[in-house]
Amino acid sequence: MEYIGIDVHKRDSQVCILAEHGEVVLEQRIRTQRERLGELLSKRPKARVLLEASTESEWVARSLEEMGHEVVVADPNFAPMYATRSRRVKTDKRDARTLAEACRLGAYRPAHRTSDEQRHMRAQLAVREALVRTRTRSISLVRALVRREGLRVADGEAESFVRRVEALALPGRLKAEVAPLLCLMRHINEQIAFLDGLLERLARRDEQLARLCTVPHVGEGDGVRLRLRGG
Incomplete structure (x- = not known):
C-alpha cells in the first residue's frame, strides 16, 4: 500500500506519496481543485491518505474517498504527528512528506468529522x-x-x-x-x-x-x- 500526505491550502496543496517501506514515489504541488486531485490520484492504487483538519479538508477527503482511497483527517494539534519534521525549516514540501511518514507509521490522531x-x-x-x-x-x-x-x-x-x-x-x-x-x-x-x-x-x-x-x-x-x- 502507498501512503500519501497532503498539505492542503486554499489555493495550492503539496502532495507526497511514499511506498510501503518509505521510499518517496512522488512529490508534487497542485491546485486545490477536485479536477487536479482526480488527475493525480484517481488512477493510483488504493492508498491511505493523511491530511490535517482545515476548512478545505472535508471536501478534499470526500473527493479522495470517492476515488477509492482510505482517508484520515488528522488533528493538527497532535504533536507526535510532526516528530520527523525539522524545527528549523518549515515548508509545504516538508510538511507533506512529514504527513506521509506519519500516515505510514500511524502517528496521528483522527479528528472528528461531522455529518x-x-x-x-x-x-x-x-x-x-x-x-x-x-x-x-x-x-x-x-x-x-x-x-x-x-x-x-x-x-x-x-x-x-x-x-x-x-x-x-x-x-x-x-x-x-x-x-x-x-x-x-x-x-x-x-x-x-x-x-x-x-x-x-x-x-x-x-x-x-x-x-x-x-x-x-x-x-x-x-x-x-x-x-x-x-x-
Whole structure:
C-alpha cells in the first residue's frame, strides 16, 4: 500500500506519496481543485491518505474517498504527528512528506468529522449569526443618526426596531437617510425568522437537542449550537 500526505491550502496543496517501506514515489504541488486531485490520484492504487483538519479538508477527503482511497483527517494539534519534521525549516514540501511518514507509521490522531446534517446546520447557524451582526450594526447606526436630531428610539426587541423608528416623527432628510437601513432590516428579520423556524424543527426532531432545550435559559437556537459543538 502507498501512503500519501497532503498539505492542503486554499489555493495550492503539496502532495507526497511514499511506498510501503518509505521510499518517496512522488512529490508534487497542485491546485486545490477536485479536477487536479482526480488527475493525480484517481488512477493510483488504493492508498491511505493523511491530511490535517482545515476548512478545505472535508471536501478534499470526500473527493479522495470517492476515488477509492482510505482517508484520515488528522488533528493538527497532535504533536507526535510532526516528530520527523525539522524545527528549523518549515515548508509545504516538508510538511507533506512529514504527513506521509506519519500516515505510514500511524502517528496521528483522527479528528472528528461531522455529518452532512451537522455541516448543513453549522452553515445555517453561521449565516444566522452574520445576519444578526448586520442587524445589530444597522440598529446602532440608526440610533446614532436619530440621536443626532435630538430624538430617541424607544427600547424594545431587535425584531420590532423598524416599527419603533417608523413611529417617530422623523424630519424628511433623516427619514431618507435611514430608509435603506430600515428596508434592509425588514428583509433580515424575515430571513432570521425563517432560519429560526428551521432550527426549531431540528430541535424537535433531535432527542439530545430536546433535552438541552429543557435547561433554563436555553432555547432551540442555543441548543443547536451546543449540540454541534459537542456540548
